[in-house]
Amino acid sequence: MNEPERSQDQPEAMSRRQFIGWGAATAAGIAIAPGVTLFDLAHGRPAEQAATNKVRWGMLIDTNQCTAGCNDCVTACNTENHLSGGLKETDSQWIRKIELKDLRSSKAHSLPMMCQHCEHPPCVDVCPTGASFKRADGIVLVDRHICIGCRYCMMACPYKARSFVHEDVTGQNPDVPRGKGCVESCTLCVHRIDRDQKPACVEACSTAGRNAMIFGDLNDPQSEISKRVATYATTQVRADLGLNVAVRYQGI
Amino acid sequence: MASIAFREIEGHSRGYYALLGAVGAITLAGLASAYYMEHHGHVVTGMTNQIVWGIPHVFAVFLIVAASGVLNVASIASVFGKTFYKPLAPLSGLLAIAMLAGGLMVLMLDLGRADRMIIAMTYYNFKSIFALNVFLYTGFFTIVGIYLWTMMERGMNRYSGAAGFVAFIWRLLLTTGTGSIFGFLVARQAYDSALLAPMFIVMSFSYGLAVYILVLIASYHWTGRSLDDAVIGRLKKLLIVFVAAALYFVAVHHLTNLYVAKQLDFEKFILVTGGVYPLLFWVGQVALGSLVPIAILAHPGLGRARAWVCLAALLVVLGALAQMYVTIIGGQAYPLQLFPGMQVSSTFFDGVVHPYAPSMPEIFLGLGGVAVAAVIVLIAIKLLRFLPERLDTRESGQLPANQHNEAAA
Numbered sequence: 001m002n003e004p005e006r007s008q009d010q011p012e013a014m015s016r017r018q019f020i021g022w023g024a025a026t027a028a029g030i031a032i033a034p035g036v037t038l039f040d041l042a043h044g045r046p047a048e049q050a051a052t053n054k055v056r057w058g059m060l061i062d063t064n065q066c067t068a069g070c071n072d073c074v075t076a077c078n079t080e081n082h083l084s085g086g087l088k089e090t091d092s093q094w095i096r097k098i099e100l101k102d103l104r105s106s107k108a109h110s111l112p113m114m115c116q117h118c119e120h121p122p123c124v125d126v127c128p129t130g131a132s133f134k135r136a137d138g139i140v141l142v143d144r145h146i147c148i149g150c151r152y153c154m155m156a157c158p159y160k161a162r163s164f165v166h167e168d169v170t171g172q173n174p175d176v177p178r179g180k181g182c183v184e185s186c187t188l189c190v191h192r193i194d195r196d197q198k199p200a201c202v203e204a205c206s207t208a209g210r211n212a213m214i215f216g217d218l219n220d221p222q223s224e225i226s227k228r229v230a231t232y233a234t235t236q237v238r239a240d241l242g243l244n245v246a247v248r249y250q251g252i
Numbered sequence: 253m254a255s256i257a258f259r260e261i262e263g264h265s266r267g268y269y270a271l272l273g274a275v276g277a278i279t280l281a282g283l284a285s286a287y288y289m290e291h292h293g294h295v296v297t298g299m300t301n302q303i304v305w306g307i308p309h310v311f312a313v314f315l316i317v318a319a320s321g322v323l324n325v326a327s328i329a330s331v332f333g334k335t336f337y338k339p340l341a342p343l344s345g346l347l348a349i350a351m352l353a354g355g356l357m358v359l360m361l362d363l364g365r366a367d368r369m370i371i372a373m374t375y376y377n378f379k380s381i382f383a384l385n386v387f388l389y390t391g392f393f394t395i396v397g398i399y400l401w402t403m404m405e406r407g408m409n410r411y412s413g414a415a416g417f418v419a420f421i422w423r424l425l426l427t428t429g430t431g432s433i434f435g436f437l438v439a440r441q442a443y444d445s446a447l448l449a450p451m452f453i454v455m456s457f458s459y460g461l462a463v464y465i466l467v468l469i470a471s472y473h474w475t476g477r478s479l480d481d482a483v484i485g486r487l488k489k490l491l492i493v494f495v496a497a498a499l500y501f502v503a504v505h506h507l508t509n510l511y512v513a514k515q516l517d518f519e520k521f522i523l524v525t526g527g528v529y530p531l532l533f534w535v536g537q538v539a540l541g542s543l544v545p546i547a548i549l550a551h552p553g554l555g556r557a558r559a560w561v562c563l564a565a566l567l568v569v570l571g572a573l574a575q576m577y578v579t580i581i582g583g584q585a586y587p588l589q590l591f592p593g594m595q596v597s598s599t600f601f602d603g604v605v606h607p608y609a610p611s612m613p614e615i616f617l618g619l620g621g622v623a624v625a626a627v628i629v630l631i632a633i634k635l636l637r638f639l640p641e642r643l644d645t646r647e648s649g650q651l652p653a654n655q656h657n658e659a660a661a
Contacts (some may be wrong), residue, residue, distance in 0.1 A: 010347075047660035087599050089300035089606075096600040100591055113590070113598070124438060129375040146371050151304040152382055158439030160588050160600065163301050164364060180293045181364030203503015229404040237590055241438060252591075 012196060024122065047194075056119075056138040056246060057188055058218040061111055061201065061227050065212035066205075068099055068110040074215065077114075078205030080189060082173040092178075094186040095201055100252065103119045103248035109252050112213070113203065115140055115161040115186035116237065116245035121161065123153035132183075138218075138246050147182040154183060158238045161185045186189035254280050256339050257641045258404070261475050263634035268474075271410055275626040283611035283652045286361035294364065297375060297614045302606035304585050309363040310576040311618030312363075314459065315625065316357030316389075316430055317452055318572070320423040321460020323396065324349040326403075326489075330416025336486060339640040340468070341416075345400040346462075346465060346629060346638050349393060354625035355390060368617070381432045403481015427453045434579070441518040442583025447508070451501040455572070460493035462545075462568035465491065467629065469562055471639060480644035481556070488561055492549050496566055501541045502575075512593065521586050522578065526605070530580035539572010559661040581608055 009154045072151040072155035077095045078085040084092070094116040101107070117140045123132045124140065131147035134140050142153075154162045162185040178184055189199035197203070216225035228234075235247040261268070289297060326341035326348075328334045339523040349503065360366055376383045399419045402412035431452030437443040465487050472479040509515040522529050545564035552559040587607045590596065596603030633639055 024292070060393075089302055089601065090295050093600045096598045096602075097604055098590075098596060098598040101595040103593055103595055113600075114604075122437075124377075124380050125381065126436065127377050128380045128386065129371055130377040131375075146375050147365065147369070148368045148372050149366075150382065151364070152380070152433075153302040154301070155437055155584070156439060158588060159590065160302075160602065164294065165305060166295040168298075181290075183364070238439070 011207055034112075037101055051135045051137040051139075053136040056203055056218040057117070057193060057217075058138070058216065058225055058246035058248065059188075059199070060214040060228050061247065061249045062214070062228075063109045063111045063249055066110050066112065067210070068097075068108065068158060070110070070208070070210065071097060071202035072204040072208045072210075073097075075187070077202040080173070080192075080200035081176045082169075082178075089222065090164075090166035090249045092165060092184060094161075094163065094184070101146075111249060113159060113161070113237075114247070115157075115188070116159050116243070116247045117188060117248070119244035122156040122158065122241075123242065124157040128152065135190070137193075138226045139190050139193070140183065140185075141190065142183055144177050144182050144184075145154050146180055149181040151183060157185075157241070170195075185195065190230050253479050258339075258342065258637035258639065260635060260637055261633050264631075265474075268630070268634075271574060275623040275630065278616070278623035279620050279627055281616045282358075282618075282623060283361075285616040285620065286366065288613050289362070289617070290366055296611060298610045299368070299610075299614070300606055302601050303581060303608040305580055305584065306608065307577075307581075307610035307614050308618045309580050309619075310573060311336055311578065311621050312355045313430065313433075314364070314572055314576045315351045315358070317349035317427060317456045317568075317622050318459035318463050319348050319355060320392070320427045320430075320453075321456030321458065322351060322464050323419060323423050324457055324460055326497070327416060327463050330399075331420045333612050334590060336483075339481070340464075342400060342403050342472075342638045343386060343468065343633075344429050344464060345403065345419075346632050347625075348396050349400075349463060349626040350628035350632070351463070352389060352392060354621035354623070355523050355629060357624050358621035361617060361620075362614075367448070376412065377546060381429055381436055385426075385429045385433070388422070388429045392419075392422055392426050395422050422518070423456075424453060427456045434583070436523040439588065440583060441509075441589065442522070442579065442586060443504065443516055447501065447505050451505060452495070453500075454501050455498045458491070458498045458568060459572045461487065461491050461494055462565040462572070465565040466569070469558060469565075471633065472643065473558075477641070478642040478644055479560075479640070483643050484558065484561055486642040488549050488555060488564075491565065491568065495542050495546055495630045499538070502537070514589075515590075518586050520584050520604075521605070525583065526582060529578050529585065533578045533582075536574025537571050540567050541574055542568075545571070585607075 003163050013099070025095070074095050074097060077083065081094060083094060087093075089221065095112050098111055100109040100112045117138055119138065121132070121134055121140045122197070124134055126132075128150060129146045129148055131143045132153050135144060149164065151164055154164060162183050164183050165178060165180045168180050172178055176187065191203075192199060198206075198215045201225070202213040205213040214225045214228060216223035218226055218229070220226055221230075227251070229248055234250050235252055236243075236245045236248060297306060317439065323344055325337055325344035329337035329341045374388070378384065385641070395415070396419055399412065399415040401413045402408040404449070428449040428596075431449035434443040435445055435448035463483070469479065476527060506519060509519045524530055524531065545567045548560050548564040549555045585608060586604050587605065588594075590602065
């Protein structure tokens with residue numbers, strides 16, 4: 001007797017269940033969606049997972065595509081990392097454009113110069129506290145918490161890639177902590193890389209249609225950067241030092 | 253038997269308090285400067301992202317190098333058994349500690365984050381010569397402290413030889429560490445040489461002895477104690493050798509660089525075209541800081557006059573500061589060569605000689621280090637028996653070693 005009654009009630013019961021089910025799914029969806037989106041952005045490396053040496057982030061600069069007078073990469077770096085963009089001798093410059101002229105042939109080149117993210121970084125060797133360090137994926141960084149501001153790394157860097165924060169900084173990007181009295185340099189936009197984005201300078205160069213900066217994993221033979229490095233002659237600046245830098249130059 | 257009596261100085265004269273007041277005031281000015289730099293950031297100094305180490309480092313490295321060198325007088329007595337120098341040893345140890353303290357104070361207060369000293373003492377990267385130096389410096393204080401104890405405490409006298417030997421080895425390690433701060437900088441043409449470590453050791457002999465002679469003559473003169481010409485005569489001859497040896501190392505360093513094609517432009521800069529640096533090198537370091545003092549000290553007439561000996565020692569010290577300036581600041585002023593054979597320009601001052609003008613706060617910080625060393629010495633010689641009551645040939649030259657050991661108590 002109960003059965004038919006139940007079956008009679010069933011449509012109504014189903015609809016109530018359906019309602020609860022859909023409601024729960026919607027609520028769960030609303031709750032989880034931002035997390036899923038973030039996970040998407042973070043791609044393969046959630047915050048709790050350490051960087052791995054399976055990848056080695058690097059950059060290839062095609063100087064044939066880089067034009068004198070174009071400063072897009074520098075501007076993008078300043079915007080992304082909230083640098084003042086000032087050009088005083090005491091101002092930080094994480095990336096700069098260098099204009100070169102061969103003294104014999106008069107051939108001119110223009111290229112961006114920044115931390116070369118060496119495999120054997122002299123800045124890391126000399127740092128007394130270990131504040132200068134290399135992440136497993138090859139990115140050379142400064143730990144702002146243990147940098148004592150001795151500037152020995154700046155003496156040691158062959159590329160003049162580091163800046164000392166000479167005065168108070170305001171309006172920082174929360175992803176890129178900075179501080180008076182500490183040394184800083186190009187982080188390869190590590191905060192963006194960890195979200196599966198390209199460094200700001202590379203993105204700006206690409207947006208401008210120049211594509212002079214190729215970013216990618218030097219350990220992945222299928223990556224564009226690896227293919228380019230395998231195909232064309234590329235140069236390491238101060239290759240004589242044997243630092244095996246992650247930033248390569250093509251065309252100089 | 254106890255011919256040598258060590259006595260505290262009275263330290264009640266107007267002159268003593270005036271001197272103490274003067275160096276105390278400079279110390280305070282140095283500390284105030286450090287506070288000012290800390291508060292505003294290094295933007296108030298002449299240091300930049302191009303010249304990252306400035307005049308404070310000139311003073312600090314000079315003091316640290318001289319600190320290890322000034323201990324040599326004691327080492328000659330303890331390690332090489334020259335009893336003549338035994339009565340001079342306690343002052344030597346005291347000066348070593350005082351100058352190292354002064355130098356380190358400057359180095360620490362110049363840090364961008366001087367408030368993070370505890371981090372410098374607790375986080376170590378043992379591949380860094382800076383980190384190793386932290387141990388060498390603290391070890392030096394301890395060892396020289398123990399050495400002084402063995403010299404000044406009668407019951408401990410029998411250990412002074414061993415302590416002196418350890419102190420001697422340690423001071424060689426310490427100056428090797430200081431020279432290697434620059435020697436290990438592979439990127440810069442001014443440095444990157446194994447020669448810098450032994451060169452700094454020889455420089456320390458010269459700087460330290462010059463400081464020692466100045467302090468010895470001044471303290472004996474001002475306290476009215478007798479100081480035999482024979483004492484000065486020996487120290488003077490030794491100074492000639494040390495200054496000449498330091499000059500020899502400098503010559504070898506530059507001659508080697510001149511032989512290396514890629515170094516030619518740098519050598520041309522530092523020796524000829526670099527403005528203030530060649531001037532300081534040739535006039536300050538070579539002429540006034542080395543050749544003139546050697547000439548004065550070796551001169552049969554002038555070398556006997558105490559005022560001239562003092563002048564020569566003072567010139568060696570000033571020449572040392574010139575050498576530090578040329579080495580530390582000149583080495584950074586010359587632009588890094590990223591693209592040899594190319595003309596280079598950028599917004600970050602690539603390819604151009606970097607200017608440097610020290611500001612008053614950083615000069616006072618550097619002088620503050622010297623003043624702190626002086627304060628320590630002035631107070632220590634008043635409180636403890638560092639100085640022999642008199643130093644004439646009888647006390648300093650004629651006694652056998654064992655008697656000196658006892659006498660030194």
